[in-house]
Amino acid sequence: MIPSDHFVRMYNELFKMLEEKGHSHLQNYWRRIASLQKTILGPYIKKDGLKGMYDYWEHIRIEENCDANLEITDDFFEFRMNKCPSLSKALDNDAGAFEFYCDHCAGWVKPVVEDYGYHYSSDIISRTEPVCVMRIYKDKKKAKEYNQTHILPAKPY
């Protein structure tokens, strides 16, 4: 059994293998996992919108041992990662981290929130420091404005 704690390091290897075949192979995999993600995250969004996102990611914050702050406003839901356990594991890894490891997160969250009419904006900030900020907006224009402030915008597709 691949332990739950180590799925991260296994898919880090898969990312490398798919990227070797071409970036579209990696993107297709992200879309497949986004479909799975929709069955888990989707009901939260459908039921409660931004509040549903807050509830889902609060559960993730606890289960995945994230050092993170969550915020909800009238315009957006924000998940501010102070220490990402996922990138931390990919970096603390004898096989080494995939160069574009962080992009997967947007790769399998963005399609889900967009399916519900929301707009995704994420600042990776750094590929070697486990910090990032994700915001999900109701309004497309506001999401685009927020994008302009990013150090390293996530562009999975």
Add this chain to the structure above:
Amino acid sequence: MRYKDTGEVHMDFHLATNETIEYVLSEYGQDFLTELFRRTAQNVYRDIYNGLKNGDSQKLIEHWSYYYTREKGAFIITEGANEVSFHVTECPAVRHLLANKIPVNREFYLQMELMNNAWSEDTPFNIETSVLSEGEYTMTIRRTSNDSQ
């Protein structure tokens, strides 16, 4: 242990592993999946693999014991003259899939079989994986030679 996680456990990663195995098999075939688990077993778990190459299976037993315990699985370890059998009587990953009403296909068990094959490659051990029933399997580490790398 090279990796020893603590704190909460996000069991839904088993759903993603299941989805990943299905996806890789359907899109790329079993050789690609074999290579994925080979890289995982030998590169990610380099410490365990190097131990096996040097004739030491204890790190692998310790890894299994820790993570099956952490995820509240059930297992029995039996030691013989030239082998150690790790008999999983309740696999946490299978239990989580079933709890989420996801059927457990034979392919799901490939993660154990292919990891064990890769861990035993070029080592003095053979690791045999036998699925006994849903969520129950044995992984038997058998010394096949006295040579170590």
